[in-house]
Amino acid sequence: MKFATLPNGTLDGHLVVVSKDLSKAVDASAIAPNLLSAVQNWHKNESELQALYEQLNAGKRQDAFDFDPSRCCAPLPRSPQWLDASAFLNHGKLMEEAFNTDPIADFDKIPVMYQGASDDFQGPTVDIPMPKEADGIDFEGEFGVVMAEVPMMASVEETAKAIRLIVQINDWSLRALGPREMNSGFGFLQAKPSSSFAPVAVTPDELGEAWKNGRVNMSLHVTWNGQRFGEPHGSEMNFSFPELMVHAARSRKLTAGCILGSGTVSNKSRDAGSACIAERRVIEKIDLGEIQTQFMKFGDRVRMEAMFDDGSVGPFGVIEQKVVANLVKSQ
């Protein structure tokens, strides 16, 4: 199934089911008012939502309308938790070089993960206000999962069964603020503004063979101001999503609707390019001896779209956003 969320003045938005080819949508709020509610009550709602999806795909819904991603909010405009890992070892090791930080102990054996803001997720095409260009504005292309409730100390068998939806994410980052926050030991806070999401959240079966080993085996095509930036592949994730969820649930319950991100998709092969600027910069430093690429300027645009290995477009739709200066509102 494919889901999207339209604005309706509430914090959770309004649920629609989207057709397999992303061309049509239909109101699903008679089954669940919003996607968070659908995930919270999955076993109650699943068969009705599936029936609606099949009717929509078969052209049998008189109430279907053209699906317009530019109207969409994030699939979950708010979520109980946003947990973001750094599960691509290649990215993590390059970033250690970039920030000149000590190697993280057992980085390949124990996931690293922080909690970010989950109360103000951005839709796929809205302009993104940022405080200052000097903060080092960067994008980070990621995949993520939306989960059912996961009890504290859940096993990997339990977490694997708790994955409800797959999502595609732009985890906005402010690179000038990251090193100080990492050095403090308290981790990222100012360095991580609210993340953006592609318009469509999908059940794992929509990925077919591309959902295997608990990973999204698709490439994430990133362009910056219309120029190709990279298309790293999700298969090189060092930990599976179920393994990352076990880490997250070690000492806390994860309530239904929590989102866990992979961290920047990154591949060993230089041919794949990158899904964030910071990674390209450190590659330039290593390969060329100097950093050539600067971070984003106000007015810059980033586009992200996942693709299947056969070259067909992925199911999440497109993130396409412009960075703008935040206007301070005096109160």
Add this chain to the structure above:
Amino acid sequence: MKFATLPNGTLDGHLVVVSKDLSKAVDASAIAPNLLSAVQNWHKNESELQALYEQLNAGKRQDAFDFDPSRCCAPLPRSPQWLDASAFLNHGKLMEEAFNTDPIADFDKIPVMYQGASDDFQGPTVDIPMPKEADGIDFEGEFGVVMAEVPMMASVEETAKAIRLIVQINDWSLRALGPREMNSGFGFLQAKPSSSFAPVAVTPDELGEAWKNGRVNMSLHVTWNGQRFGEPHGSEMNFSFPELMVHAARSRKLTAGCILGSGTVSNKSRDAGSACIAERRVIEKIDLGEIQTQFMKFGDRVRMEAMFDDGSVGPFGVIEQKVVANLVKSQ
């Protein structure tokens, strides 16, 4: 005004107004269904809630009932964000010694802060399930504020006006897991299980002269298994709550209902004792040459209650909890 939340099967619970002397309560759900909603719509609800509070205090509510803190959830059972600072320099410096970490740069000038789980806050008297005694189970007594919406890049004048409620918190911590997470640079995740809250959230005016300089000028009386542990005073906070909120809002909007914590209340004077075990342990190491106090065992109890300087009991009610072994539920 004083507010508490009773369970009603929803994620946000049911709002009641509590009398000034904490003896009586009255249903406030006709004004706002829950405290999150009341904070989100403060300007619309404030005068009606105030009128209800005054009627309750004057004994004019036929529908008043005895206030039973043991029935209460956390005032906000879920919140958009839980941001926890470490704003008592004395605690931070002692903890650096405890964990043998490098001094944090500009610790006295730039707040440190992490984001923790805000989807599963614990009530004041429920048993607290923890994974293992070997994790180093510790309490942390704190004060915190609940805020109105704060825009990105808000000024200290704006954040000062956005403080709606004051709360008292036990920020549960797992000390054996903290150092690795700090060293990774990603900050606390497994080391910070869901926090607990005293039953009553209060508007700043309830503190009278004890709310000044953006700080809670009260002592937090902590006992562990019935033994006095400490009563550090909130006045020694290095940053005010409005200053901490400015830090938090540097690159993100804080939606209405976000909670910001002070970090463990801590005083320079050894006479004040401590509000967490880790601090007592490092003081023992410094003053006595060896650590004598171990962390909590299953079955241990902690009690926290804020007191005014004149010795009268504070407005938040009491946190009184027992730590128990988490039972893994097979699914």
